[in-house]
Amino acid sequence: MSEIRLDKYLWAVRIFKTRSDAADAIRNNRVLVNDSYAKPSREVKQGDIISVKRMPITYTYKVLDLVSSRQGAKLVPNYLLNITPQEELDKLNTPRETIFVFRERGTGRPTKKERRDIDALMEEFYLDDDEDYDD
Secondary structure (H helix, E strand, O other), rough: OOOEEEEHHHHHHHOOHHHHHHHHHOOOOOOOOEEEEEEOOOOOOOOOEEEEOOEEEEEEEOOOOOOOOOEEEEEEHHEEEEEEOOOHHHHHHOOOOOOOOOOOOOOOOOHHHHHHHHHOOOOOOHHHHHHHHOO
């Protein structure tokens, strides 16, 4: 076996739960092969680098060997090498900031004015947060 379909390979090495999930991700440009977008029918070869975007990080894998049937989790390292940079993996451990607006119990839904105030607060928070990334 010298080549195999990309969607079938991603399913076989357990990156996606179903082959149709793999095909959908490929069609939605969340999968790159050797830094270029691909189709589900793209042929994968040994040595190819596959990048899979799963929010919030992008996983990177190197194809070690080809396989067409779904493998057990313990056998996956024989076919695939995870070469995801440590900076990407660190994104999983970053705390997620949330805003919690406290309302007294039993006060009901917010009025229009209270809703506008909450929206303004959220907008300020997200605008401030975006400025941190522009640096």
